[in-house]
Amino acid sequence: MTRYIGIRFGQTAIVIAIMSFVIYGLIGLMPGDPIDLMIAADPKMTSEDAARLRELYGLDKPIYERYLNWAEAALGGDLGYSRLYAQPVLDVLWPALENTLVLLGFTIFFSVVIGLPLGIIAALKPYSKIDYFVNFIAFAGTSTPSFWLALMLIIFFSVNLGIFPASAMITDSDASLWERMNAMALPIMTLTIHSIASYSRHMRSNMIEILRRDYIRTARAKGSSETRVVLKHALRNALIPVVTIFGLDFGHLFSGALVTETIFAYPGMGKLIFDSIMGNDFNMALIALLFATLMTMMGNLLADLGYGWLDPRISYQGKS
Amino acid sequence: MAKQPRDSESMLSLAWKRFRRHNVALFCALILVTFAVMSFSAPLFEIFLGTDANLVNLYERFAEPSLKHPLGTDELGRDVMVRLLYGGQVSLMVGMTAAFAAAVFGTLIGLIAGYYGGRFDSFLMRTTDAVIALPLLPLLIVLAALDLRKVGLSAELMESDNISLYRIIAIVALFGWTTVARLVRGRTLTVRERDFVMAARSQGASAPRIMFVHILPNVVSPIIVATTLSIGHVILLESVLSFFGLGIQPPMASWGNLLTNAQELIWQAPALVIYPGLTIFFTVMSFNFLGDGLQDALDPQTMERAD
Amino acid sequence: MSENQTMSGSIIETRNLSVHFSVPGKGPSAPKRQTVRAVHNINLSLQPGKTLALVGESGCGKTTLVRALSLLIPPTAGDVIFEGTNITKYSQRQLRPLRKKIQMVFQDPYSSLNPRMPVGSLVAEPLVIHSIGKRSERRDRVAELLEAVGLNADIMNRYPHQFSGGQRQRIAIARALALDPQLMILDEPVSALDVSVQSQVLNLLQDLQEKLGLTYLFIGHNLTVIRYIADEVAVMYLGEIVEHADTQTLFSDPRHPYTQALLKAAPVHGVGKRKHNAKLKGDPPSPLDPPSGCSFHPRCVMAQDLCSVDVPVFEDIPNQTNHQASCHFKDQVPS
Numbered sequence: 014m015t016r017y018i019g020i021r022f023g024q025t026a027i028v029i030a031i032m033s034f035v036i037y038g039l040i041g042l043m044p045g046d047p048i049d050l051m052i053a054a055d056p057k058m059t060s061e062d063a064a065r066l067r068e069l070y071g072l073d074k075p076i077y078e079r080y081l082n083w084a085e086a087a088l089g090g091d092l093g094y095s096r097l098y099a100q101p102v103l104d105v106l107w108p109a110l111e112n113t114l115v116l117l118g119f120t121i122f123f124s125v126v127i128g129l130p131l132g133i134i135a136a137l138k139p140y141s142k143i144d145y146f147v148n149f150i151a152f153a154g155t156s157t158p159s160f161w162l163a164l165m166l167i168i169f170f171s172v173n174l175g176i177f178p179a180s181a182m183i184t185d186s187d188a189s190l191w192e193r194m195n196a197m198a199l200p201i202m203t204l205t206i207h208s209i210a211s212y213s214r215h216m217r218s219n220m221i222e223i224l225r226r227d228y229i230r231t232a233r234a235k236g237s238s239e240t241r242v243v244l245k246h247a248l249r250n251a252l253i254p255v256v257t258i259f260g261l262d263f264g265h266l267f268s269g270a271l272v273t274e275t276i277f278a279y280p281g282m283g284k285l286i287f288d289s290i291m292g293n294d295f296n297m298a299l300i301a302l303l304f305a306t307l308m309t310m311m312g313n314l315l316a317d318l319g320y321g322w323l324d325p326r327i328s329y330q331g332k333s
Numbered sequence: 334m335a336k337q338p339r340d341s342e343s344m345l346s347l348a349w350k351r352f353r354r355h356n357v358a359l360f361c362a363l364i365l366v367t368f369a370v371m372s373f374s375a376p377l378f379e380i381f382l383g384t385d386a387n388l389v390n391l392y393e394r395f396a397e398p399s400l401k402h403p404l405g406t407d408e409l410g411r412d413v414m415v416r417l418l419y420g421g422q423v424s425l426m427v428g429m430t431a432a433f434a435a436a437v438f439g440t441l442i443g444l445i446a447g448y449y450g451g452r453f454d455s456f457l458m459r460t461t462d463a464v465i466a467l468p469l470l471p472l473l474i475v476l477a478a479l480d481l482r483k484v485g486l487s488a489e490l491m492e493s494d495n496i497s498l499y500r501i502i503a504i505v506a507l508f509g510w511t512t513v514a515r516l517v518r519g520r521t522l523t524v525r526e527r528d529f530v531m532a533a534r535s536q537g538a539s540a541p542r543i544m545f546v547h548i549l550p551n552v553v554s555p556i557i558v559a560t561t562l563s564i565g566h567v568i569l570l571e572s573v574l575s576f577f578g579l580g581i582q583p584p585m586a587s588w589g590n591l592l593t594n595a596q597e598l599i600w601q602a603p604a605l606v607i608y609p610g611l612t613i614f615f616t617v618m619s620f621n622f623l624g625d626g627l628q629d630a631l632d633p634q635t636m637e638r639a640d
Numbered sequence: 641m642s643e644n645q646t647m648s649g650s651i652i653e654t655r656n657l658s659v660h661f662s663v664p665g666k667g668p669s670a671p672k673r674q675t676v677r678a679v680h681n682i683n684l685s686l687q688p689g690k691t692l693a694l695v696g697e698s699g700c701g702k703t704t705l706v707r708a709l710s711l712l713i714p715p716t717a718g719d720v721i722f723e724g725t726n727i728t729k730y731s732q733r734q735l736r737p738l739r740k741k742i743q744m745v746f747q748d749p750y751s752s753l754n755p756r757m758p759v760g761s762l763v764a765e766p767l768v769i770h771s772i773g774k775r776s777e778r779r780d781r782v783a784e785l786l787e788a789v790g791l792n793a794d795i796m797n798r799y800p801h802q803f804s805g806g807q808r809q810r811i812a813i814a815r816a817l818a819l820d821p822q823l824m825i826l827d828e829p830v831s832a833l834d835v836s837v838q839s840q841v842l843n844l845l846q847d848l849q850e851k852l853g854l855t856y857l858f859i860g861h862n863l864t865v866i867r868y869i870a871d872e873v874a875v876m877y878l879g880e881i882v883e884h885a886d887t888q889t890l891f892s893d894p895r896h897p898y899t900q901a902l903l904k905a906a907p908v909h910g911v912g913k914r915k916h917n918a919k920l921k922g923d924p925p926s927p928l929d930p931p932s933g934c935s936f937h938p939r940c941v942m943a944q945d946l947c948s949v950d951v952p953v954f955e956d957i958p959n960q961t962n963h964q965a966s967c968h969f970k971d972q973v974p975s
Contacts, residue, residue: 028463036475044480156565156618158572161610164595168603179599268470272573276596286471287577290478302475305468313466528752532815535710536766537739550756 018318025310029303033087036302037080040295093296097289102300105285110304113274113281117266119201124208131209132216139221147213154210159269163203163276170199180278200277204269263312267305351630358626361619368616372421384412386419387584395602407605408594417608420586424616427502427587428568434506435567436560439513443552444544446514447521458518465511473570476504477579497582501574505567513559520552554631562624565617572613588613650685650721651823651855652709652742657682657718659701659708663928676927678704680879682718683954686823691849691856693870693887695863695902697924701879702859706825709857710742711735740770743816747828749808753800759786759811760796766818785814789844806837810844817848825857830865842869863906867891872962875899878927878935881954885963895957895970897940934968942969 086093092102135147171179177198271283278284286305289297352358371378379385382401390410398405404413446457477500524530525548533543568588574580575589583590591609598605659679664672679701686692696702707713709720711727719728722738730738743766746752753762763782767773773781783793789810800808809829816824826845830838846869848854860866866873866887873890875883875898883896894900922939925931931938937947946968954966 024459024463028466032467039475039479042479042481043475044478152618152621153614156569156614156621158569158576158589158610158613158617160573160576161592161606161613164592164599164606165610167596168599168606172599172603179596265469267468271470271474275577287474290471290474298475302468302471305471306466309468310466528746528748529754531707531712532744532746532752532812533765533769534712535739535742535744536769536819537736538765538769542769546757547754551754 018314021314021317025307025314028310029307032306033084033299033303034080036299037083038076040299041076043290043293043295043298087300092300095289095294095297097292097294097297102296105297106282106300106304109280109282109285109301112279113267113270113283116197116200116204116270116274116279116281119197120204120208120266123201123205124212127205128209128212129216132213133220135213135217136220144217147217151210151214151217154207155214157207159203159207160272160276162206163199163273166199166202167276197279200273200279203273204266207269208266263309263316267309348630352626355626355629357622358629361622361626364615364619365623368421368612368619369425372418372425375415375418375422378418379415382412382415384415386411386415386586388412395605404608405602405604407591408598408602413605413608416586416591417588417612420588420591420609421612421616423498423581423585423587424568424571424589424613427498427505427571427581428564428620431502431505431509431567431571432560432564434502435509435563436513436556438506439510440517440549440552440556442510442514443517443519444521444548447518448525448540448544448548450522454518457514461511461514464508467508469508469570470573473504473508473574474577474579476507477501477574497580497585501571501580504574505570509563509567512563513556516555516559517552520555521548524548524551555628558624558628558631561620561627565620565624568613568617568620649688651688651723653685653721654682654709655719655721657684657705657708657720658716659704659713660716674928677879677930678927679708681954682881684709684874684881686855686857687871688822688855689849689853690871691858691869693858693860693866693873694876695861695866695873696876697861699924699927700876701927702876703827704879705876706744706827706857706859710744710825736770740766740819741822742825743819743821743823744825744827745809745812745816745829748832749805749812750800750832752812753808755800758797758799759803762800763796763811763815763818766815770819772819781818782814785817786811788817788848789814790840804837805833806841809833809841813841813844813848817852820852821854823855823857825859827859828861829858831860831862838865845869863891863902875902878925878930880935880966882936882967883965885960889960889963893960893963895963895965896936896967897942898936899965901939901941934966936967944968 083093092106094100095102095105098105131147131150135141135144138144167179170177178196179199180196267283270281271287273279274281274283275287282301282305286298286301288294289301375386382403384401388411390406392410394406394408394410396402396406396410402412402414404417407413407416442457442461446454481500521544530543530547533547538547571580571587572589572592575587576592576595578590578593581587581590583593588609592606595606657679658677658681661676661678662673663676664674682705684692694702694705704713708715711720711730715728719726721727722742727735727738757765760779760782763785764778767778767781772778779796782796786793786795791807791810791814795803800811803811813829829845830841833841842865845856849856856869858866858869870887873885873887874881875890875896877898883890883894883899885893890899891903894903925935925938931948933946933948933950934940934943934952937943940947950968952966952968952970954964957963957965957970
């Protein structure tokens, strides 16, 4: 098991390393050469000045050399300076990450608390009204563009009902907890609706699958009461794929968070990624993207581990 | 002994019979066909209504729905309905093309990985897993924000009308192949063990022949299903990118970029935000239901399998 | 015998052919990887125009042997000699022209024909693979082949699922004949068919053998069928040949306890007085954990202490021609 985790960490590290090179290259292709920007800001700069600056910043070196310099610095802890925020990258990154994790935390909590039971109930009463309802919600949820969902919620709650604010940006640092929660309400709702759609659907189909299986019938034959049967056997097994989705959904959640945070101006990782890419802040974008990749892969790893732990039939030696 | 189907019964007609039982899927197929027909006859609508999709008329901003403008006008006075239809052309085209391209690529990968097995399989599947593990949207945004002139593509090409169309198709297809690849690989592994493949090998059939003549026709059903389901996903991705101004560029209309200014519009004309989103919603949902129906029709035993 | 000399005129021969698989060890105390001896030290020789039957329970390695013999899987050890040439190390490319001469018919008529291809394409495929003839010529040939197996030429546009098991096997046979092969490997070709249909297909196979001078390697487990169609029989157990003889001899004077047990368990009509008291006890062993000494000894009613220690040699039975067995007590005529 430890060996397996070790291998996975190794794989993650390799992917991150490769991605860092790829993204480094891609970022370099983004519009806006730093020197050009400086020239635009200072028209008196001559071409000799520009050339000198290029040399100073090492921008005239070939890409792999620049990359290696960057990598060396990064591994040493120096992740660069953010042009957009005029601070070291890490100083901007951590708070944003915290904010996003808070947002995702609430989302996951509500999705699980609402979505899983919905799925279970739907599975227990197939083809009933509630089953169709859950199915519909699931389908609708995954068919809705998340940005549009956000907009719809804004229209409904902010414009029409005036309950929640359309922007989640709190500028007043003395804002109370209540105000903060209020501001976060719509983003959480947006993300949650999407997640509930996934969870309830998967939970339902897993439960149906499990309930059909033979050992449930055997357990029933032994005389256990219905509830015990459901809870003990089915739940444990149905949770397995849900755990997997949870881990895989992490990446999805991150992407979804990007859209939601941007629309609601919530200062999280997603908005950071978006702003830094659109603002041509190379350093920030690079680090933020790598972080997002890392988080996603960690999510996958956790999901696989959870899967393996819950399902004793899977052995790590035999994993293909 | 197995039941003997009638002489004229082919596998296709059996599948069609199963599909017909799916009322919802049929209905959705109908919706999609209607959308498609309407979208591609947008020019006719233009003529009929006497208006133009790109005609800016600042005197008629935010007009109420009328005979001349069945859905009203937008913030620049352009007719909403016609723009919606043109947007449909784009979104549907992007959706189907990108999904198809991704499917082709994914099928190739899956066939090769499944047929050759061993190192190839290992490598290809690990690559696939790695791509799946990447955060999709952030990377799409980076790719969409690239300035391709830096790679050497001519400025002329970059300014051309259709470039945003090609770009978005390419970008979305770049990540969309993974589902199909996995699916095809799994099926290939199964089909590869069947006797008729062994028979072909024993006759000296070459690997490409076995892959394309023997294995591929037997894995086509799940590919069709997966591709249909992915069209909806692609349309969603395109709409997000266009919404952010990174996808289809105005004046070309796409359902996504009709919503680009939505956040300001919410206060003035919420209807303008509702229409495009609703069309996206119904289209994607229809593709999803259609895909489900196709799955039951083409591949009924999938329901029973544990994976 | 020198390397390239063969037993006179054999179509195909194997010498000490072995196929071993390495599998992950099962169980907590097993080593990392274990070796499965699927096929071990097989020496077979097929004479032209004759039928050699290979008999054994399922899991004895028949299918693996067939695949190794046709070099669809690489042997772990030993040689395959085809018409005097050692083809064991040939690449797939070199083997391609030879594949025309060796064709196979499989057990399951439902999976040996590609369900997505019409019958005409199926039968013509060998011709297409080897680029023989133009389209019209191929059509004619397909018609010819279908008639030769007793089917109507106008079924060419139909699909396999429209036919019965027996008909599908005929189609499979037609396909196998397309390239005028010399050797046909028939892997349990009638085992999946209804009894009434079996004899029809067997008769067809015999007719074809006479008309076209085909050599058959016939795999099976039904002794009645074997007796009917085979000239020689080899009995296989746990990856090895334990007895080999002319059909007549095998059925009248079996010397290996396993053969005797098989005959006793499924008596064949017309064999004569049942002289054999041998019985088959226990379950087939796992190839992962073969018994020591003689691999049959745990199930052998005649087993002695010697049998669990010494591996018996596969050698001639004295005073008989073309009869070999591997048993310490093969020389004793059972009472």
